[in-house]
Each structure stands twice: as structure tokens, then as C-alpha cells.
Amino acid sequence: MDFRLKDISKARPFPRPEDGLRAVVEKAPQAEAAVERWLAKTRPFRSVIFTARRRLATAGVILLTLWLFLHVMFGANGMVVYRAKRAEYQKLQSEIDRLQKENDHYTQQIKALQSDPRAIEKEAREQLHYTRPGEVVYVDPNPQKPATNAARK
Secondary structure (H helix, E strand, O other), X not given: OOOOOOOHXXXXXXXXXXHXXXXXXXXXXXXXXXXXXXXXXXXXXXXXXXXXXXXXXXXXXXXXXXXXXXXXXXXXXXXXXXXXXXHHHHHHHHHHHHHXXXXXHHHHHHHHHHHOHHXXXXXXXXXXXXXXXXXXXXXXXXXXXXXXXXXXX
């Protein structure tokens, strides 16, 4: 690529920094006049805002407080949701405790049936209606729900 100028009259000199500063200084009175006109136009509005600033600030604080209260109470993780989750947690915790006790009972019953001859005899008498010689078994015509899982099957 050839960057040489063929016609020197088309070349422009770089602007000097003092030229830009001089242009700003020359335009300064016009800019000051424009600012003065803008201040004169907005003076009534600014005086209303200035006199009402305390009321506006109070209204803003009240709105912020109201929004914060609503967010804390009814937001995605607000107090209402927290209480519902806490009630559900307590309900589930009580169900876990009940199931744990039931599980412990069944574990003890299994251990007893594996090693204790009296527990084995008791289950055989209840479920299979076994008797010793000379005993009489009375059967309920309206049987209740069986006590063990093995009897339910």
C-alpha cells in the first residue's frame, strides 16, 4: 500500500491543543447565558421542590417502609411462608418420631421372635389358634384388625 499523498493541497495539519481551548473560551459566554436561561426557566419548579423536600422525603420513607413490610411478610421467603414451612416441619418431625418408635417396636418384636420361646408361642397361639391340651379357644365373630404385619398377609 502506498500512503504517500500525490496532491499536497489535500493534506490537513493536525489541530493544535490550544486551538480547542481557544474555541471553548470563545464559547464560554454563550454557554453561561444558556445556563442562566435554563436556571431562570426552572426556578419556580426548583423552589417548589425545595420547599416540599421534607414532605417528599417523608413520603419516600413511608413508601419504602411499606414496601419492605409487604416484602418481609408476603415475599417468597416471608413470614407467612416461614410459618407454613415451620408447621410442616413440625408435622413431619412428629411423623418421623412416630415411625421411628414403630420401627423400634418391630425390631424388638423380630428379635423376640428369633430368640424368645414365649414370644414364639404367643404368636402361634394368636395367629394360628394353637392350644394346649385341655384349653378352649373362643373366636370373635367380628374380628378386629390384626396386631402384626405377618397376620395381615
